[in-house]
Amino acid sequence: MKSSAVEGSCFPSHSIRTKKWxxxxxxxxxxxxxxxxxxxxxxxxxxxxxxxxxxEIDPYEWNNLAYDPAYSGLIEQxxxxxxxxxxxNQFARTSFDVVPxxxxxxxxxxxxxxxxxxTSVLVPGQKGDWELIVTSITGVVVYRDRGYNDFNIMQExxxxxxxxxxSPGTYLVKYQQAETTRTGKLIVH
Numbered sequence: 001m002k003s004s005a006v007e008g009s010c011f012p013s014h015s016i017r018t019k020k021w022x023x024x025x026x027x028x029x030x031x032x033x034x035x036x037x038x039x040x041x042x043x044x045x046x047x048x049x050x051x052x053x054x055x056e057i058d059p060y061e062w063n064n065l066a067y068d069p070a071y072s073g074l075i076e077q078x079x080x081x082x083x084x085x086x087x088x089n090q091f092a093r094t095s096f097d098v099v100p101x102x103x104x105x106x107x108x109x110x111x112x113x114x115x116x117x118x119t120s121v122l123v124p125g126q127k128g129d130w131e132l133i134v135t136s137i138t139g140v141v142v143y144r145d146r147g148y149n150d151f152n153i154m155q156e157x158x159x160x161x162x163x164x165x166x167s168p169g170t171y172l173v174k175y176q177q178a179e180t181t182r183t184g185k186l187i188v189h
Contacts, residue, residue: 010027010029010037010042011026011027011028011029011037011042012026012027012083013025013026013027014026014082014083016078016081016082017051018078019053020050020051020052020053020057021048021049021050021051021074021078022047022048022049022051022061023046023047023048023049023066023074023075023078023079024046024047024048025044025045025046025047025079025082026044026045027042027043027044027045028042028043028045029041029042046066046067046075047061047064047066048064048065048066048071048074048075048078049061049063049064049065050063050065073185073187074185076170076187077137077170077185080170108121108122108123108173108175108182108183108184109121109122109123109184110122110173110184110185110186113185113186113187114186114187114188114189115161115186115187115188115189116161116168116188116189117160117161118158118159118160119158119159119161119186120156120157120158120159121156121157121158121159121173121175121184122154122155122156123154123155123157123175123177123182124154124155126149126177126178126180127149127150127151128148128149128177128178129146129147129148129149129177129178130146130147130148130149130155130175130176130177131144131145131146131175131176131177132144132145132146132157132173132174132175133173133174133176134159134171134172134173134174134186135171135172135174136169136170136171136172137169137170137171137172142166142171143159145157149177159186161188166188167188168188168189169187169188170185170186170187170188171185171186171187171188172184172185172186173185173186
């Protein structure tokens with residue numbers, strides 16, 4: 001055990017920021033009355049804030065989203081860049097520098113997700129040219145399809161992760177048509 005009174009915090013804290021998110025993970029001592037660190041009483045704490053691209057959503061980081069199950073996939077992705085994880089100290093750059101105008105442009109229906117087999121991507125279609133791109137978290141394109149839609153109907157794409165291009169991990173799915181960009185995350189086991 002290490003004395004926190006003399007040497008500072010018992011356990012390290014780590015955080016990662018993206019253009020929109022701030023994720024923090026730290027370990028508490030578990031009992032605030034103790035003056036020494038106790039691993040057995042300690043607890044892992046998490047914080048996730050949607051700060052917004054221009055810090056317009058939660059600039060003071062008051063709305064902790066970490067315990068909302070809807071954000072578990074995002075937390076898993078961000079945590080993979082913290083110490084002790086495979087992406088730690090790895091530079092990640094994606095080709096998705098798109099900031100949606102509104103939430104209606106964001107979601108794709110991807111199911112099943114996570115997957116190790118064929119998965120379906122559903123998008124509301126519009127008449128016109130479209131493009132579907134899937135990239136690894138580091139920006140490597142593993143799937144690309146383009147076409148023209150004659151009708152305003154729902155489109156379904158079936159993705160089959162192949163062993164050559166798709167290793168287990170997190171992938172970014174981007175569908176673009178006219179002025180609309182929809183993005184999603186696909187996890188392959």
